[in-house]
Amino acid sequence: MTNQTALAGDIKDRLYHFLGAPEGFVPLHEPEFRGEEEALVTDCIRSGWVSSVGQYVDRFETDIAKVCGTRYGVAVVNGTAALEVSLRIMGVGPGDEVLMPSLTFIATANATSHLGAVPHFVDIEERTLGISPKALKAHLEKIGERRDGSVYNRETGRRLAAVVPMHVFGHPVDMNGLNAVAAEFGLQVIEDAAEALGSLYGDKPCGGLAPIAALSFNGNKILTTGGGGAIVTNDETLARRAKHLTTTAKQPHAWAFRHDEIGYNYRMPNLNAALGVAQLAQLDTRLAQKRQLAQAYLEAFSGHPDLQVLAEPEGARSNYWLNALVLAPHAAAARDTILETLNGAGLMARPVWEPLHTLPIYADAPRADLPVTMDLAARIINVPSSAHLVGALACPA
CATH class of the missing domain: 3.40.640.10 (Type I PLP-dependent aspartate aminotransferase-like (Major domain))
Incomplete structure (x- = not known):
């Protein structure tokens, strides 16, 4: 049984270590205007x-x-x-x-x-x-x-x-x-x-x-x-x-x-x-920054017993628009505690979307069996992913 509070604190501490403790609230993904x-x-x-x-x-x-x-x-x-x-x-x-x-x-x-x-x-x-x-x-x-x-x-x-x-x-x-x-x-x-x-x-x-x-x-x-x-x-x-x-x-x-x-x-x-x-005109730079940030996440949580960072599939090269932590099945119950802890610490985090077939407006839509959908929906947490965050990586707190 995972200690939910301890896991949430561990994730927060790891984010603080390589992103730095925030001076204000860190959005999930914010627009950046650095060109013309x-x-x-x-x-x-x-x-x-x-x-x-x-x-x-x-x-x-x-x-x-x-x-x-x-x-x-x-x-x-x-x-x-x-x-x-x-x-x-x-x-x-x-x-x-x-x-x-x-x-x-x-x-x-x-x-x-x-x-x-x-x-x-x-x-x-x-x-x-x-x-x-x-x-x-x-x-x-x-x-x-x-x-x-x-x-x-x-x-x-x-x-x-x-x-x-x-x-x-x-x-x-x-x-x-x-x-x-x-x-x-x-x-x-x-x-x-x-x-x-x-x-x-x-x-x-x-x-x-x-x-x-x-x-x-x-x-x-x-x-x-x-x-x-x-x-x-x-x-x-x-x-x-x-x-x-x-x-x-x-x-x-x-x-x-x-x-x-x-x-x-x-x-x-x-x-x-x-x-x-x-x-x-800034896309290539933005993509490089996003991949650098994703690599920092992958390294920060490498070998973690309770979660993994979602990595690009083999044979593909992802833009890593949003970084995602995927909790292990035994740690799924800690999701909301982690969300509360991270947001309370100034780091915006959110769950993945509610599966559409669970919404009242689409509850009657035809569907296949959805076991993987329902399993993963309960275990995914998105974490700050703005490209400019790579600037904090050289000087972790």
């Missing part, structure tokens, strides 16, 4: 190009596509919008089911629900926290029924339209395995790369591992545009449709307002894109 952000935003204001048209939107779309190893990028107002539009242009519609992890930020499910489709939760694997290809295949073989060129859920009668892998905390999912299962069952793949900018699966960037992907640049991400997201793809037809839909589906014309379908006012403003351009 102010100059580029000021240029927008002075030029008057502050809304959804401007040179920085075009430049940001080109730059973000390059980082993801894709040909096209479409900048939008947030990651949820990017997911919704990606799902829609990949053929997901009302009444369809979309397979996804239950252990994900709620945007993955909400984007599906906004289209009138239904989230369908599947289990994850411990090494990535992402969808398990093995569990997905077993579930599809159990509930899937092939007819009319598609696969249907024989329990609900609804079409299984797509699968949305999500790279949790920046750790790449087993995309080769998932893409193979998706191809076998005729499912579209929409990559939720909201947390994985700069992560590599093998030598391929996250965001370029499926026909289409969604990114987020919220204030807590590895780089930020304030609020914002992007759709990236190698398919010109998909890119054109994404840009059309997110620009209110307005047909090009010198003066007429002609719209050919129900679209969205989802384009990213030039002001936000200016922030993004400046932030992208």
Whole structure:
């Protein structure tokens, strides 16, 4: 039986040792502006190009596509919008089911629900926290029924339209395995790369591992545009449709307002894109700092009897967006005591998201057995992960 108070104190002391005792509260992940952000935003204001048209939107779309190893990028107002539009242009519609992890930020499910489709939760694997290809295949073989060129859920009668892998905390999912299962069952793949900018699966960037992907640049991400997201793809037809839909589906014309379908006012403003351009110029430095910080966590807790630090999966290179402590099963009951101790000591810590199938709004959604999801959800603690924290490593308290 683990002494919960002693374990919490030990974790706090180890964090103090290599991060230093905080003078104020240390956030989980805070935005950093150390480049040309102010100059580029000021240029927008002075030029008057502050809304959804401007040179920085075009430049940001080109730059973000390059980082993801894709040909096209479409900048939008947030990651949820990017997911919704990606799902829609990949053929997901009302009444369809979309397979996804239950252990994900709620945007993955909400984007599906906004289209009138239904989230369908599947289990994850411990090494990535992402969808398990093995569990997905077993579930599809159990509930899937092939007819009319598609696969249907024989329990609900609804079409299984797509699968949305999500790279949790920046750790790449087993995309080769998932893409193979998706191809076998005729499912579209929409990559939720909201947390994985700069992560590599093998030598391929996250965001370029499926026909289409969604990114987020919220204030807590590895780089930020304030609020914002992007759709990236190698398919010109998909890119054109994404840009059309997110620009209110307005047909090009010198003066007429002609719209050919129900679209969205989802384009990213030039002001936000200016922030993004400046932030992208710092991405390589930010990634190096994040990996240095992650290494410090790994070393600080190496061999710990009650927990381990979540490390990047073999064959991948993670951006380590958020560092995570994974408690051993025998220490799981100490989670809330650890959270209370760390937050009380000025070090922001939080549990992973509540599994979505446990929320009342998604309690009736179809799902597979989720033993790994439920086990890990009770044992994960995120700890301070801002890139600038590496500055404390040279002079530990």
